[in-house]
Amino acid sequence: MLDTVLLMVSVIVGLALVLNSIRLLRGPSTPDRILALDTLYINSIALIVLLGLYFGSDMYFESALLIAMLGFVSTAALAKYLLRGDIIE
Amino acid sequence: MLKRLFPMPLHSLILVLVWLLLNQFSAGHLVLGILLGIAIPWVAAPLSDPHARVRKPWRATRYLLMVLGDIVVSNFEVAARILRSNRHLRPGLLAVPLDLTGHLPLSVLASTISLTPGTVSVDFSADMKWLYIHALHVDDEAQTIARIKQRYEAPLREIFQC
Amino acid sequence: MLFWLELLASSLLVMGGLFILIGALGMVKLPDFYTRLHAPTKATTLGIGCILVASMGLHALRSDALTVHELVISLFLFITAPVSAYMVAKGALQRRTPFVENTLNQNLSRDILRRQAPGSQDKHGS
Numbered sequence: 001m002l003d004t005v006l007l008m009v010s011v012i013v014g015l016a017l018v019l020n021s022i023r024l025l026r027g028p029s030t031p032d033r034i035l036a037l038d039t040l041y042i043n044s045i046a047l048i049v050l051l052g053l054y055f056g057s058d059m060y061f062e063s064a065l066l067i068a069m070l071g072f073v074s075t076a077a078l079a080k081y082l083l084r085g086d087i088i089e
Numbered sequence: 090m091l092k093r094l095f096p097m098p099l100h101s102l103i104l105v106l107v108w109l110l111l112n113q114f115s116a117g118h119l120v121l122g123i124l125l126g127i128a129i130p131w132v133a134a135p136l137s138d139p140h141a142r143v144r145k146p147w148r149a150t151r152y153l154l155m156v157l158g159d160i161v162v163s164n165f166e167v168a169a170r171i172l173r174s175n176r177h178l179r180p181g182l183l184a185v186p187l188d189l190t191g192h193l194p195l196s197v198l199a200s201t202i203s204l205t206p207g208t209v210s211v212d213f214s215a216d217m218k219w220l221y222i223h224a225l226h227v228d229d230e231a232q233t234i235a236r237i238k239q240r241y242e243a244p245l246r247e248i249f250q251c
Numbered sequence: 252m253l254f255w256l257e258l259l260a261s262s263l264l265v266m267g268g269l270f271i272l273i274g275a276l277g278m279v280k281l282p283d284f285y286t287r288l289h290a291p292t293k294a295t296t297l298g299i300g301c302i303l304v305a306s307m308g309l310h311a312l313r314s315d316a317l318t319v320h321e322l323v324i325s326l327f328l329f330i331t332a333p334v335s336a337y338m339v340a341k342g343a344l345q346r347r348t349p350f351v352e353n354t355l356n357q358n359l360s361r362d363i364l365r366r367q368a369p370g371s372q373d374k375h376g377s
Contacts, residue, residue, distance in 0.1 A: 082342025
């Protein structure tokens with residue numbers, strides 16, 4: 001039962017990723033695209049955790065943790081770009 | 090002496106705990122975690138600014154639980170609003186007058202507002218007396234502001250005593 | 252007992268997935284940037300919280316050892332989500348990203364950009 005549920009939820013999250021990508025491609029403004037990227041990385045963490053449960057491997061959590069940290073830093077850098085028009089001053 | 094050895098006692102404890110959480114528990118990891126818990130604050134303590142401290146830990150715990158509950162409730166509200174048609178939405182900018190002072194209490198307040206019912210904090214005024222927020226749906230401006238002040242700001246003032 | 256725990260974990264997983272989907276849906280259909288900001292900061296954060304709690308429970312169930320990796324991830328996300336929302340919102344305002352027409356108090360954005368109290372006269376003249 002659990003495996004079916006895991007696959008089902010993975011499909012749902014995959015659908016969410018597609019919707020986020022639509023926003024990423026359509027824009028219309030730069031902040032919208034940054035927001036879409038931010039949501040995209042959070043949702044991909046969910047997908048990776050689900051896959052880790054499905055395959056029963058611990059390794060996936062390490063990558064989820066890495067994505068969580070790198071994702072936040074990159075959102076911060078992009079927000080800084082929005083504010084100043086430059087990342088390194 | 091003790092102060093020199095452990096400049097940030099709470100942080101040391103948290104570091105040891107997180108180290109043990111990230112690795113399987115064993116005697117070796119415990120020793121390594123304690124070493125890191127002592128060494129990292131030595132490097133980090135000179136970097137930290139003086140800031141308001143939590144005066145009432147018990148009240149802070151209750152506040153944390155209340156916020157967690159609010160996050161769950163607010164999510165159902167926001168989900169319902171998203172699923173309805175856009176014409177029902179009345180988004181708005183609001184200015185909340187602040188009685189709270191200090192950087193740490195204010196950032197805790199701003200984060201709480203961002204995580205709970207249909208509101209995101211946008212910016213402070215330069216003198217830190219006003220917090221600007223964006224609300225997904227405003228029924229009654231005065232009531233929304235009063236709710237924030239009474240539900241989140243009042244307990245934070247009590248916790249940080251400022 | 253085992254069956255009920257699995258059922259609980261499954262419902263948490265499904266709820267989390269649905270919240271994430273609703274957040275993504277909001278991202279596509281809400282009218283302007285500022286309203287879209289609400290979808291990922293709330294719906295997605297709770298969604299991923301649900302999934303991580305379920306994953307923690309399942310892990311404990313399978314290996315009899317309580318791993319708390321997921322707790323670290325969700326704690327990290329709960330701390331960073333409001334911060335990144337705040338930064339992106341501030342950047343969007345600087346860029347004069349337009350509001351949807353029926354937004355209340357749009358004139359406040361002028362005060363926010365100048366970082367002054369609402370409605371105060373600007374000293375430099377506009």
